[in-house]
Amino acid sequence: MSSVLNSKVPEGPLAEKWEKHKFSVKLVNPANKRKYDIIVVGTGLAGASAAASFGELGYNVKAFAYQDSPRRAHSIAAQGGINASKNYQNDGDSTFRLFYDTIKGGDYRSREANVYRLAEVSTNIIDQCVAQGVPFARDYGGLLDNRSFGGAQVSRTFYARGQTGQQLLLGAYGALNRQISNGKVKMYNRTEMLDVVMVNGEAKGIITRNLITGEIERHSAHAVVLATGGYGNVFFLSTNAMGCNATAAWRAHRRGAFFANPCFTQIHPTCIxxxxxxxxxxxxxxxxxxxDGRVWVPKxxxxxxxxxxxxxxxEEERDYYLERKYPSFGNLVPRDVASRNAKDVCDEGRGVGPSGLAVFLDFADAINRDGEDLIRSKYGNLFDMYMQITGDNPYEVPMMIYPAVHYTMGGLWVDYNLQTTIPGLYAIGECNFSDHGANRLGASALMQGLADGYFVIPYTIGDYLASQPYEKVGTDHEAFDEAEKTVNDHLDKLLNINGNKTVDEFHKELGKIMWDYCGMSRTGEGLKKASGMVKELKEEFWKNVKVVGTADELxxxxxxxxxxxxxxxxAEVMIQDALDRAESCGGHFREESQTPEGEALRIDDEYSYVSAWEFTGNGAAKLNKEDLVFENVKLTQRSYK
Amino acid sequence: MLNLLNEAINRTGIKADKTIKNLNMNLTLKIWRQKNQNDKGGFESYQVSDVSPDMSFLEMIDVLNEDLVKEDKDPVHFDHDCREGICGTCSMVINGRPHGPKEGITTCQLHMRSFSDGDHITIEPWRAKAFPVIKDLVVDRTSFDRIQQAGGYVSVNTGGAPDANEIPIPKRIADEAFDAATCIGCGACVAACKNASAMLFVSAKVSQLAMLPQGQVERKTRVEKMVAQMDEEGFGACTNTGACAAECPKGIDLSNIARLNREYIGAKLKSENVS
Amino acid sequence: MSWFTKAFSTTIGRKLVMSLTGIFLILFLIEHLIGNLLLLNGDGGLAFNEFAHFMKYNRLIQIGEVVLFGGFLFHIIDGIILIRKNRKSRPVQYAVSNKSEVTSWASKLMGPFGIIILVFLIVHMYDFFRFKYFSPVADMPGTDISDLASLVYIKFQSVGYVAFYVIAMAVVGFHLYHGFQSAFQTLGVNHVKYSPIIKGLGVLYSIVVPLGMALIPIIIYINHITQQI
Structure with a gap:
């Protein structure tokens, strides 16, 4: 079955694969690079770093962002840090350990070779960012500081206060700016990609909409790279930015790019x-x-x-449920476990706050033990932020938290070269599915975005380009006509429905269905129900949505x-995928698949594969499987008891 | 005021859901509407009712927009994205103050509990020649991008960077560089300045890279180019009034402007650029 | 343009000109105040007249005078260029202006205050040049020193002129209140230890010097009134 999908993972020992591969891929002669044009869609960490690196190599780049500036991409909001196996702290970290932790953290649903490469280039990322002037935290000796993050056993997380994403993005933005000023990258702000142009089965350009003038534009290139982030906003409420969307990836999917593991979403336990x-x-x-905070609800x-x-x-009427159920990890259980348990206690009716959808995160004991000053020095800005949003003072009363959709591990299926199933179309960063399996470790999203953009795709894209003729497909090609028409028809249709319900009303409904049935905890029955609900919602949307204004304006x-x-x-494919994967694994819990103690039960014999969904046009996607082979790690069940 | 009321109600022990209902507000908004860059534009008044104090300012406008769409009217266009105060997209002058009445936050972090029932709120776009209005409250800030493109970076190609720990940087310097680097490029400094000057923005980037060893190679050319671009964009001069730093949601300090001036003087005296 | 003139033509460059000439003018004001205080020496203006005579015929001072005029000229011209540029930087004004209270209103009115001072200067210079070159002043009896002091004493018998002078000095005070510290910030002097000292000095200076200047006509006028009675 996996014959359709060729992951192109090179032969040989794990540690030598990338080195070997770099040698075996075709190169484009330095003098010929200027004859190739590359389109990069999205300018977050992955997109900006890729566009900058392409420009440095000599390619001609067109970069696109829906925001008013590349600096605003949502990578900027990442707080915690970026992992790298530098072993600066002399605590036994290594490429293999980072690889191992990432594979294990992803609950054995990611591809070994990709993850190893990620760990391998992680150290280069830190070097590169420091050289760009990224002000990472340092210790008093002037060397880089590290912290342990997300329960890792080693301190390998580099950070810049709580604004690591911002600083890394500004570094990549600087590199991108340099190429813009050199004329190697042409930047298109406030421009949204609406379709991929396919010529003879390969990606040869895109159709965009200028968000200010509404103008539909054609862009031709030798290759297209999507770096458009994740699709967490399917849930309406998520920690993603308001503008984050799946349109580029989805339209690529409609044109033939397989969508992998769409049901793998990460729910973050500590949101307001x-x-x-x-x-x-x-x-x-x-x-x-x-x-330092203790999680509880009333008994x-x-x-x-x-x-x-x-x-x-x-005290005796409080249930510190994480400490009770997981005595050894307590409040520090992994994200998915913490999230799921919060949902469980709320489902039992023990949730707090006006909505009943919250649990307490209490710092009273920590403040008694360490004093308010120490707590303030550790979490001052987070407490301020909380106070700003809720009006409650967490130094005096417990915080309320609830899980929220945060990251999507699924994405466009890519091979070892980060190429999708469409030749010439690449996906990098959160947009692809490749490195995090069923659950992403803290501080690994930034690492993957930059690894893909700085150190992987600049090599692998050459392998494809070297086989391409210099001459570009003209934008007068009939494929451009067809794609532009598809885009225009879609927009016209939306504008002409003139129904009674606003877009947000539909979006909220969709989000609620997905959160209730395809969130952290799922059942086969619930998913089937959700499938029907989404189908109905889709029908209603196309009959009753209200869109005001015209297409030729902001x-x-x-x-x-x-x-x-x-x-x-x-959402339909996410539900289909969730239905297919009748195991609990990583970030999601399938109620039919649990241990006698009620913990997640992974089923390796049946589900050790990547689900790559193929668009069919008839409402149901076709499943293709890429079997996952583990030669370097032993599969174990996680336990946090 | 609302907080006091809230506390008073809490003390009486009335159930929480009741207090929320009681505190909902009716507001009059006066919003700048402008169809496009060529339109003259003008203010329109809107009534919003039943505004919860827990709403963010932008959510309050979301609610207004939902109503407008249902009435077949064009919703109020405004820039926003992350809604957690870091992307720098949101930009509104609220009752004469960029990002509203509270210090140290962006508009998206402003919550309605900072307002009271019956308030009149005037909402305007950033006003500057270098930030032309695109539509309603949306302005074009690509002038900031062009200033950065003029030299706000370290010219290192990918690969070939030395080991990250090769050059130790004293913690104090790293921290100070970080303070400057926290600028989110929102443009509140320009909006607040009586001269629409971009000095605080430019000084933040120049300072960050001037302090770090990695920024030394291009230190002189960087400041010369960025200042030249700042002028070309049509930003005003600095009168050192300090309004920029007072309104900056990230607390970028005026000492950065002094440093920019120093860097400029130093560059003009020492650089070999005679053009 | 050469690199030199270009360096002073950017917004920062022009601010540097404002700052350097401003500091120069601040220093000049001290000398001016000392000279003026001689009017109150109680010697019928002798010391003042001798001082004025020295100032008029000393070669070095004559050169200094040219430099001083240059300083004023650059300060004024660059000031006007900056005001115009700043105006253009915001073609559409806000409907509501309610900026944070951190900024002093003196800092926001540097331009308007500068214009008021310019008007004062024009009147001031009219007198200065008239008596220096065009309408010879009578010498003090038995000397070849012009009796400028008597002219001044007579001028300040007019309450209108005194009021004009005093108001102008108040404006100069506000201009200095912000200008003094601002000049140092523009020159890049900003330090946790020294900036507060500079600010303090600036406040002191902006009060003492204009006050001293303004007291002279007031005292002369009071003297005049009391002598009449």
Whole structure:
């Protein structure tokens, strides 16, 4: 079955694969690089670093961002840090250990060779970023500081206060700016990609919409790289930015790129709970808070319990459920375990706050033990942020937290070269599925984005380009006509429905279905129900959505409608994927698949594969499987008891 | 005021959901509407009712926009993205202050509990020649990008960087460089400045790289080019009033502007660039 | 343009000109105040007249005078260029202006205050040049020293002129209040230890010097009134 999918993983020992591969891929002569054009869509960590590196190599690059500047991509919001196996702390870290932790953390659903390469180039990333002037945290001797993150046994996380993503992105943005000023990269801000142009089965360009003028534009190139991030906004409420969308990836999927593991989404346990119907997005607080905060709910259901009232609940009426159930890890259990347990206690009716969808994260003991000053020095800015949003003072009353969608491990299927199933179309960063399996480790998203952009794709794209003629496909080619027409038809259709429900109303409904049935905890029955609900929602959307304005102006209503139309289709495949994967693994829990103690049960014999979904056009995607082979690690069940 | 009320209500022990309902507000918004860059534009007034104090300012406008769409009217266009105060996209002058009345936050972090029932709120776009209005409250800030493109980077190609720990950097210097590097490029400094000057923005990047050893090679050319581009974009001069730093959501300090001036003087005296 | 003139033509360059000439003018004001205080020497203006005579015929001072005029000229011209540029930088004004209270209103009115001072200077210079070159002043009896002091004493018998002078000095005070420290910031002097000292000095200077200047006409006027009675 896996014959369709050729992962192109090189032969040989794990540690030599990348070195060997770099030697065996075709090279483009330095003098010929200027004859090739590359399109990069998205300018976050992966996109900006790739576009800059392509420019440095001599390729002509066109880069696209829906934001008003590349500096605003949502990579900027990553707080915690970036992993690298530098072993600066002399605590036994190594490429293999980072590889091992990542594979294990991903619950053995990622490809060994890709993950090893990620660990291997991780050290180069830190060198590169420091050379760019990224102000990482340092110790008093002037050397780089590291911390342990997300329960890792070694201190390998480099950080820049709580703004690591911002600093890394600004570094990549600088590199990109340099190429823009050198004329090697042409930047298109406020421009959204709406289709891939396929010529003889290969990606040869894209169709974009200028978000200010509404103009539909054609761009031709020898190769197209998608770096458009994840699709967490399918859930409406997530920690993603408002504009984050799946349109580029989804339209590529419609053109033939397989979508891998779409149901793998990561739910982050420490977000600020929803405060009402008006909620537009969720705010994440660093999970480092769980180092000192204790998670609890009342033993007896107390609906609407406020943080102030919590102070009056005596110790014996509180249930510190994580400490109770996982005595050795306590409040520091991995993200998925913490999230799922929060959901469980809320489902039991023991949730707190006005919505009943929150648990307490209490710092009273930590403040008593260490003093308010020490707590302030550790978490001051997080506490301020919390106070700003909720109006509650966490130095006096417990915080309320609830899990939220944070990252999507799934994405476009790519081979070892990061090429999708469409020749000439690449996917990098969160946009692809390649490195995190069923669950991503903290501080690894930044690592992957930059690894792909700086150190992987600049090599692997040459292998494809070297086989391409210099001459580009003209934008007058009929494939461009066809793609442009598809885009225009889609937009016209949206504008002409003139129904009664706003785009946000549909999006909220979609999000609720997905959160309830395809979130952290799923059942076969629930998923089937969700499948029907989404199908109905889709039908209603195309009959009853209301989009105001015209296509030839800045029209945020149309932009949203266009994106939501794709989210709905993507949701269908997510549900299909979740239904297929009847095992609990990584970030998600399938209720039918659990141990007698109620913990997640992975089923390696049946599900040790990557699900790569192929678009068929008839409403149901076709499943292709890439079997995962583990030669270097032994598969174990996780246990945090 | 609301907080006090909230506390008072909490003390009486009334259930939380009731307090929230009681605190909902009715507001009058006066918003700048402008169809496109060529339109003259003007203010329009809107009533919003039942605004929860827990809403963010932008969520309050979301609610208004939902209503407008249902009435077949064009929603108020505004820039926003991350809604957690880091991307620097949101930009509104609220009652005469960029990012609203509270210090140290962006508009998206402003919550309605900072307002009271019956308030009149005037919302305007950033105003500067270098930030032309695109539509309603959306402005074009690519001038900032062009300043950065003029030299706000270290010219290192990918690969070939020395080991990250090869050059130790004293913690104090690294921290100070970081303070400057936290600029989110939102443009509140320009919006706040009576001269629409971009000095605080430019000084932040120049400072970051001037302090770090990695930035030394291009130190002189960087400041010369960035200042030249800043002028070309049409930003005003600095009168050292300090309004920029007072409104900066990230607390970028005025000492950066002094450093920019120093860097400029040093570069003009010492660089070999005579053009 | 040469690299030199270019360096002073950017916004920062022009601010440097403002700052350097500003500091130069600040220093000049001290000398001016000392000279003026001689009017109150109680010697019927003798010391003042001798001082003025020295200033008029000393070669070095004559050169200095040219430099001083240059300083004023550059300060004024660059100031006007900057005001115009700053105006153009915001073609559409805000409907509501309610900036944070951190900024002093003196800092926001540097331009308008500068213009008021310019008007004062024009009147001031009109007198200065008139008596220096065009309408010879009578010598003090028995000397070849012009009796400028008597002219001044007579001028300041007019309450209108005194008021004009005092108001102008108040404006100079506000201009200095911000200008003094601002000049150092523009030159890049910003230090945790020294900036507070500079700020303190600036406040002191902006009060003492204009006050001293303004007291002279007031005292002369009061003297005049009391002598009449």
């Amino acid at each position: 709970p929803v405060s009402g119907e008006h909620q537009s997005k969720l705010t994440l607080m660093s999970e480092s808070l769980r180092n 007896e259901a107390r609906k609407g319990l406020t943080a102030k009232e919590a102070l009056n609940i005596p 029209n945020q209503s149309l932009e949203k409608a266009n994106r939501v139309s794709d989210f709905i289709e993507l």
